[in-house]
Amino acid sequence: MTCILFFAAIQEISNQGTPTKQSTTAITPTGNLFIITIDGFRWQEIFNGADSSIINDARYCPDSETMKMMYWSSDVEGRRKKLLPFFWNVIGERGQLYGNRRLNNKMNTANGFSISYPGYNEIFSGATDLSIATNSRYTNSHINVLEYLANRDGFQGKVAAFTSWDVFPYILNKSKSHIVINSGYEKMESCSSTQELISEVQEKHMLNKTETRHDELTFLTAIEYLRSSAPKVLYLALGETDEAAHDGRYDTYLEKASEADRMLARLWHFVQTTKGYKDNTTFVITTDHGRGNRRGNWMQHGTFITGSSQTWMGVIGPNIEPLGEVKDEQQIYQKQLAQTIAALVGETFISDRKIAPAIALQ
Ligand SMILES: [Zn+2]
Numbered sequence: 001m002t003c004i005l006f007f008a009a010i011q012e013i014s015n016q017g018t019p020t021k022q023s024t025t026a027i028t029p030t031g032n033l034f035i036i037t038i039d040g041f042r043w044q045e046i047f048n049g050a051d052s053s054i055i056n057d058a059r060y061c062p063d064s065e066t067m068k069m070m071y072w073s074s075d076v077e078g079r080r081k082k083l084l085p086f087f088w089n090v091i092g093e094r095g096q097l098y099g100n101r102r103l104n105n106k107m108n109t110a111n112g113f114s115i116s117y118p119g120y121n122e123i124f125s126g127a128t129d130l131s132i133a134t135n136s137r138y139t140n141s142h143i144n145v146l147e148y149l150a151n152r153d154g155f156q157g158k159v160a161a162f163t164s165w166d167v168f169p170y171i172l173n174k175s176k177s178h179i180v181i182n183s184g185y186e187k188m189e190s191c192s193s194t195q196e197l198i199s200e201v202q203e204k205h206m207l208n209k210t211e212t213r214h215d216e217l218t219f220l221t222a223i224e225y226l227r228s229s230a231p232k233v234l235y236l237a238l239g240e241t242d243e244a245a246h247d248g249r250y251d252t253y254l255e256k257a258s259e260a261d262r263m264l265a266r267l268w269h270f271v272q273t274t275k276g277y278k279d280n281t282t283f284v285i286t287t288d289h290g291r292g293n294r295r296g297n298w299m300q301h302g303t304f305i306t307g308s309s310q311t312w313m314g315v316i317g318p319n320i321e322p323l324g325e326v327k328d329e330q331q332i333y334q335k336q337l338a339q340t341i342a343a344l345v346g347e348t349f350i351s352d353r354k355i356a357p358a359i360a361l362q
Helices: 002-014 043-048 064-071 076-083 085-094 116-125 145-150 193-205 215-229 240-246 250-272 334-344
Strands: 032-038 096-098 105-108 159-163 180-183 233-238 281-286 313-316 330-333
Touching: 032 250, 032 334, 043 076, 064 076, 064 250, 076 085, 076 250, 085 096, 085 250, 085 313, 116 145, 116 334, 145 159, 145 233, 145 334, 159 215, 180 215, 193 215, 215 233, 215 250, 233 250, 240 250, 250 281, 281 334, 330 334
Parallel strands: 032 233, 032 281, 105 330, 159 180, 159 233
Antiparallel strands: 096 313, 281 313
């Protein structure tokens, strides 16, 4: 661990360069903000679609023929659209996508660990912490932006998080944060008959309960809460992409990514057909870390796996310039998201630590 800490510290220092492109246009807030994370999903698949060397490797893709019929195309644009139609048909047309390193547009974790807890801590607390180095269940003492917003005028009782991974109550400090947090296979208390049905499926029919709930159940619980309680700030944390990758199954990883894309489409459609949310909601979509950048290590991530600190971000909303893929040379960091999240609802995140500046959206 000492050795990992040393290398993680070196990596953090090398990641602390001044973010470029600090001021183009100011962020114009909307009344609502949805943050969605897709755990351990690589920028390579976002911008390039399925990887030819991995999809053709029987170790990772036992039926590559079907997977290629579903997701393969010889041109990059066609390929990424097949895998992620919402990203490329909707965000690519109406929003902005950051992190295509082929164009030198880069987003990285500033923490050197490139695993989940340090990543989510960085996203929501706006700074790194060398002592947050594992994914164990310990309570995060740093104030996070969701908690900060939940205590601001107009946001009380209006901030909620639905997460597949059951460590989030510790990361977001459920006991003191005043956020509604529903994580893992925890039952969601509600008088709605639909929520009762979702809970019943979750309780009685899910035989293989791991620390990560099926994303579909997390998603349905979140949608039901949106219908019943109309939060202003919603956090949806999907986790199955990372699980599939750790299993070494590229076919399942692609399917889970495709399902996450479909959930985003359903969520956006819900927003755009619901009074109060329609034309008044911004989405920020990102990941907690990258993964290995080669055929032999794509399934892993961490301090010593090259590529693990490489991330990406999508943003879409009525006040976001419809630029699609951002092609400028740029370096942004995950720790800038906390202040960006606050700015997108018209607030300034104040913490007892030095917080990274908001990303200057193009
Ligand atoms: Zn992982």
